[in-house]
Amino acid sequence: MQEMITVAVDAMGGDNAPNEIIKGCIQSINEDSNIKICLVGNNIIINEQLTKYTYNKEQVEVVDAKEIIETCEPPVMAIRRKKDSSLVKGLNLVKEKKADAFVSAGSTGAILAGGTFIVGRVKGVERPALAPLIPNKKGVSLLIDCGANVDSKPSYLVQYAKMGSIYYENVLGVKNPKVALINIGEEESKGNNLVKETYALLKDEDINFIGNIEARDIPEGKADILVCDAFVGNIILKYTEGFGLTLFSMLKQALMQDVRSKIGTLLLKPALKNFKKSLDYAEYGGVPLLGLEGLVVKTHGSADAKAIKNTIIQCKKYSDLKINEKIKHNF
Amino acid sequence: MQEMITVAVDAMGGDNAPNEIIKGCIQSINEDSNIKICLVGNNIIINEQLTKYTYNKEQVEVVDAKEIIETCEPPVMAIRRKKDSSLVKGLNLVKEKKADAFVSAGSTGAILAGGTFIVGRVKGVERPALAPLIPNKKGVSLLIDCGANVDSKPSYLVQYAKMGSIYYENVLGVKNPKVALINIGEEESKGNNLVKETYALLKDEDINFIGNIEARDIPEGKADILVCDAFVGNIILKYTEGFGLTLFSMLKQALMQDVRSKIGTLLLKPALKNFKKSLDYAEYGGVPLLGLEGLVVKTHGSADAKAIKNTIIQCKKYSDLKINEKIKHNF
Numbered sequence: 001m002q003e004m005i006t007v008a009v010d011a012m013g014g015d016n017a018p019n020e021i022i023k024g025c026i027q028s029i030n031e032d033s034n035i036k037i038c039l040v041g042n043n044i045i046i047n048e049q050l051t052k053y054t055y056n057k058e059q060v061e062v063v064d065a066k067e068i069i070e071t072c073e074p075p076v077m078a079i080r081r082k083k084d085s086s087l088v089k090g091l092n093l094v095k096e097k098k099a100d101a102f103v104s105a106g107s108t109g110a111i112l113a114g115g116t117f118i119v120g121r122v123k124g125v126e127r128p129a130l131a132p133l134i135p136n137k138k139g140v141s142l143l144i145d146c147g148a149n150v151d152s153k154p155s156y157l158v159q160y161a162k163m164g165s166i167y168y169e170n171v172l173g174v175k176n177p178k179v180a181l182i183n184i185g186e187e188e189s190k191g192n193n194l195v196k197e198t199y200a201l202l203k204d205e206d207i208n209f210i211g212n213i214e215a216r217d218i219p220e221g222k223a224d225i226l227v228c229d230a231f232v233g234n235i236i237l238k239y240t241e242g243f244g245l246t247l248f249s250m251l252k253q254a255l256m257q258d259v260r261s262k263i264g265t266l267l268l269k270p271a272l273k274n275f276k277k278s279l280d281y282a283e284y285g286g287v288p289l290l291g292l293e294g295l296v297v298k299t300h301g302s303a304d305a306k307a308i309k310n311t312i313i314q315c316k317k318y319s320d321l322k323i324n325e326k327i328k329h330n331f
Numbered sequence: 332m333q334e335m336i337t338v339a340v341d342a343m344g345g346d347n348a349p350n351e352i353i354k355g356c357i358q359s360i361n362e363d364s365n366i367k368i369c370l371v372g373n374n375i376i377i378n379e380q381l382t383k384y385t386y387n388k389e390q391v392e393v394v395d396a397k398e399i400i401e402t403c404e405p406p407v408m409a410i411r412r413k414k415d416s417s418l419v420k421g422l423n424l425v426k427e428k429k430a431d432a433f434v435s436a437g438s439t440g441a442i443l444a445g446g447t448f449i450v451g452r453v454k455g456v457e458r459p460a461l462a463p464l465i466p467n468k469k470g471v472s473l474l475i476d477c478g479a480n481v482d483s484k485p486s487y488l489v490q491y492a493k494m495g496s497i498y499y500e501n502v503l504g505v506k507n508p509k510v511a512l513i514n515i516g517e518e519e520s521k522g523n524n525l526v527k528e529t530y531a532l533l534k535d536e537d538i539n540f541i542g543n544i545e546a547r548d549i550p551e552g553k554a555d556i557l558v559c560d561a562f563v564g565n566i567i568l569k570y571t572e573g574f575g576l577t578l579f580s581m582l583k584q585a586l587m588q589d590v591r592s593k594i595g596t597l598l599l600k601p602a603l604k605n606f607k608k609s610l611d612y613a614e615y616g617g618v619p620l621l622g623l624e625g626l627v628v629k630t631h632g633s634a635d636a637k638a639i640k641n642t643i644i645q646c647k648k649y650s651d652l653k654i655n656e657k658i659k660h661n662f
Contacts, residue, residue, distance in 0.1 A: 184561070218570060219570075231515055239546035243549075255602050272585070
């Protein structure tokens, strides 16, 4: 028999809250009877939404929280002051082991700060890291860190490499995944002080470190785990998103210029749709915050029901694979 | 009457040297009678190549240089030791005012080091910057710096913003171009120490500073000049190149999956070709090293005759517009 997992979900975070969030939660429990959801947020609004759906009542609990942390608020202060927010209450459920995971489409900064302060770091982990999957030609790479540690130390990056390896090996099922350090050249002597010092340390770690990777080789899928500080990670993540969307709209424009092209485009509609999907990183579910005592997952601010459902299913997998236990074991 | 300009060209640098380089030089003088070329490199090889073309002999001079600096060599040491290299001799021509500009498809590191040590910086400029144009939805943005200054100071970035504004305004003909600082959030409080300190300084400069730009907004063309340190610039530049190429090959794959799509793709061939061209940053010519006492331009390592020709024509424009004089005037 499979183990039951309880996922706390921030019903009030993100552009499509609470409707799409709640819809996604219901879809997840209707797909998997081993998932229980704690919907955290304004109980009046949530209960009203819930009447719209048919589902097993035992799989849903509502935890009332009357405050909302907005994305524009300074994260640390918001976490401290808004004790009755859906975000703080959800994180506390993980801390108190009442939930196995917490999912939110809300403020990234507040999730990072709250994850660290409320749930707490695994002993030995200096900084937790936000690690999204980005598309490449062969599949996906894990980009670590895209979080809050913008002025990183070499020792943080070494820990990201180790946590990323464990995550990738287990979730993607790739034995001994290839770890590369994002740099401006392939040679060991290249780069700024941070990457040069990190390179020297990574050589001695028990991971499959393949050296530096230049940004031009990232889309080719030359490495499974891409290690960098959060500033660089954030730039790559958001550039991937923006570039993909802009390219697609440029392509559409280029393809609608004359009758001949219009007919061609019409024929290509299904193929183009698939192509666009492969660029959409929301397809790959939520982004885990690695290195915490519990599972905290950030989903895209514009996450819809499908993205929320995917993320919850992903939490189940993460829990079944005991990834947190494996990270703890290595630190 | 137009002024004559002398461009020294490294005949031995780049993947396609010397054949494509020489071919590009000949194309440039056959297009513009106000350009004179100094071909720097092995005179036996160059003279043999030159017999293949018809051109005005007065527009070409050959300067013998028997050594070649390879891209794998440590730049500073190579510049010091290989005094008889095409790169060192070409840069010396600019230093001695025997040439107005130097163009090379060779080692970026050696061009940067040689530019600084041989040609020298404009008085007041702390670090010269490599500033390529990258494509966006509306046209192009200037990405500054993509050079060698991987551990930058805020004062360097402020100077990049000023030099970039002068360059963009003159070359692209855009009055008061928009300058943005690449950051991981739009708010002034966001980012690492470098960008936070730079933001504070940029507010007081006499440029059109529009604040921070997130990487996702770069492809939309929200800013004309994108300011960053060389590590970040290099990542964005190379990711743009790699992402564009990979996307295109993924797209092709997606479009050739069934008969319906194959017919569509055939109809779209001309439109797709135009689209690919708009992504190819080699189309935009060479990349100037701003802040030097003379004009030094790096072209892509795989530059062909057309790219070399475009770069030489671009040198003429740069010289006619007196951009270096304008930078000097501002420092």
